Amino acid sequence: LISAAGIPAKEFVPTQEDYVKIYNEVAKRLVEFDEYDDGSYGPVLVRLAWHASGTYDVETKTGGSNGATMRFQPESDHGANAGLKAARDFLEPVKEKFPWVSYSDLWILSGVCALQQMGGPVIPWRPGRSDRDISACTPDGRLPDATKEHKHLRAIFGRMGFNDQEIVALSGAHALGRCHTDRSGFDGPWTFSPTMLTNDYYKLLVGEKWNWKKWNGPAQYEDKTKALMMLPTDMALVKDREFKKWVDKYAKDQDAFFKDFSDVVVKLFELGVPFKQEEKWVFKVVE
Ligand code: ZEM
Known part of the structure; x- marks a missing residue:
């Protein structure tokens, strides 16, 4: 960086406090823009962070949240990513306010903020x-296909490095949000x-x-009230x-769900990231 006077400007080195400002800004915007969907951008922010991370391949060490390559075609146009522009656009003013943050850190910190x-x-x-x-965009087909079964889940999540317990714990995120006919084709x-994380997803699955x-839409399940849904992969x-x-x-x-969910989400969000910093920070919930 060269200042107007031609003197090299000091590089801005953000501290924990600077990231707290971003967390708080995202939290504020979640409250402010409460007309979206079921009243919150929270679920779609979680989905953005998951789809940014879930492209990881343990063998080739490609994909993962490092890079934020979903900004570019073709990755932005992959079928699995339909609708995530809403989440990326929601975060654009935050990026403008804190231009020093990478998109990749911003997307994942926003997922953390939304979940908390x-x-x-x-x-x-x-x-x-x-x-x-x-050039770091991942090929299509790395994210799970909701029309498939247990074998597919083990293959896709195994490629990211997850076992059975972790697959089930991660899936509890479906307590949040909904399916949109104009995105995935599924509905409900x-x-x-859908804007509170609970273990209701599991309770409903078994209960x-x-x-x-x-x-006429893609094959999905409904409960007797016809208000709720499950995907074929959920039923698996x-x-x-x-x-x-x-x-x-x-x-x-x-x-037990919350403990295991936290551990596995931290793992998901860190797949393939070449961290220099050992210490992880805990952000305070904004009331
Ligand atoms: Zn989802 N997910 N997901 N997921 N997901 C949808 C929505 C959301 C699968 C899937 O095909 C779909 C995980 C795992 C899996 C969220 C988080 C996480 C939708 C609906 C589909 C079809 C999209 C739409 O129409 O808008 C499949 C097959 C999965 C394999 C197990 C994991 C892991 C997640 C996070 C840890 C969230 C929060 C949503 C809701 C998004 C929204 O806009 O409301």
């Missing part, structure tokens, strides 16, 4: 992601409180009777005996 602000567990976070160019929320929805978690053990555990024990 929606009543979730503490998600420790550290900076260290840098933006990469279009998984729970009655409700799920039937195929009769409609109760059809497969190994997965089901964990669903039962989390349905009975919200604390």
Whole structure:
């Protein structure tokens, strides 16, 4: 950086306090823009952070949240990423206010903020992601396909480095948000409180009777009230005996879910990131 006077300007080195300002700004915007969807951008911010991270491949060490390559085509146009422009656009004014932050750190810190602000567990976070160019875009097909079954889930999440317990714990994020016919083609929320993180997803999976929805859209399940939905991949978690053990555990024990969810989300959000900083920070929930 060269200042107007031609003297090299000191590089801005952000501290924890500077990241707290970003967390607080995102939290403020979540309250301010409460007309979106079920009243919050929170779920779609979580989905952005997940889709940025979930492209990771342990073998080639490609993909993951380092790079924020979903800014570019073709990755932005991958079918799985339909609708995530809403989340990226929501964060653009934050990036303008704090231009020193990388998009990749911003997206993930915003996911952490959204989860905590929606009543979730503490998600420790550290900076260290840098933006990469279009050449780091990942190929299509790295994210899970909701029409598939247990084998596909194990293959996709295994490629990221996750085991059965971690797959089930991560899936509890579907307590949040909804499916949109103009994005994935599926329709409806998984729970009655889509802007609060709870273990209701597991309770509903084991406690409700799920039937195929009769409609022209993609095959999905509905409960008897017809207000809630499950994807074929959600139902795979109760059809497969190994997965089901964990669903039962989390349905009975919200604390166990929160503990395991926090651990596995930290792991997801850090896949493939070349951190220099060891210490993870805990951000305070904004009331
Ligand atoms: Zn989701 N997810 N997901 N997910 N997801 C959707 C929405 C949300 C799968 C999937 O195909 C879909 C994880 C795992 C898996 C969230 C978080 C996480 C939608 C609806 C689909 C189709 C998109 C739409 O129409 O807007 C599949 C197959 C998964 C494999 C297990 C994991 C892991 C997540 C985070 C840790 C969230 C928060 C949403 C809601 C988004 C919103 O806009 O409301």
